[in-house]
Amino acid sequence: MLADIRELARDAASHEVGLGAFNVVLLEHGEAQIAAAEAVELPIILQLSQNAVKYHRGWLEPIGSAVLELAKRAKVPAVAHLDHAEDIDLCKAAVELGFNSIMYDGSKLPDEENRKTTAEITKWCHDRGVSVEAELGEVGGKNGVHDPSARTKPEDAAKFVEDTGVDLLAVAVGSSHAMTSRDASLDNELIAAIKAAVPVPLVLHGSSGVSDEGMRAAIQAGMTKINVSTHLNVIYTAKVREDLAAGPDLVDPRKYSSNGNAALQAEVERLLNWYAGK
16 A cells, blocks of 8 residues: 655654665566565565666666555555656656655755755645655765765754655665665764754664664664665575576576576565664
């Protein structure tokens, strides 16, 4: 069932648990993620990134419609979310298609321009009942928000939310995108300070590089929406590679992908339970 991410995030934050958000690269990944959420009876966010749309020939409608349909058919609350969209036109196209949550990523822009553009797309989305996640970026832009050395200041985060009206805020606290090892060290004291200063739920990007124990601590410190992509790709690919190596005559992707999808589903089930404190 299609759910409002604002309600899910507020509820998760109030109970100090995490809300799992997983990227859909291929259609069967989304199917496995929904099956996982239904198995553990927990809400889920299906994320389609701008990069994934680019991979699918730049066509939003085919893969986007599939993600939206998966969320609608889910037996648990599910969100169809556009992730890391730097293109305003793509944001608007996703909303018009039916997505009920977007992340506008202006973190690479100069701070003033990021605030202005984020405020404009947030108002446009709110007029249509759609929630908006945004990313403050590193004020000054020295290393970029996705550098693990970047840190968001609590006072900057609070002012950004005030200036833009966003519903969720992604902040820089020590994680980094596309990590294949899980050894990132998060600044939990900073997370707690930002949580105390900011009136909206916080989002952690780059969670694939954080250990289980690190994630549990970050959630307890104040993180709510937990984005995972690379970690699931590693698990899926490892299983597919294993099956192909064991069966050199395999040519049917349904056969060599099925175990990869099963491994992905099992990990999503485990992570959803872990984020929920189970």
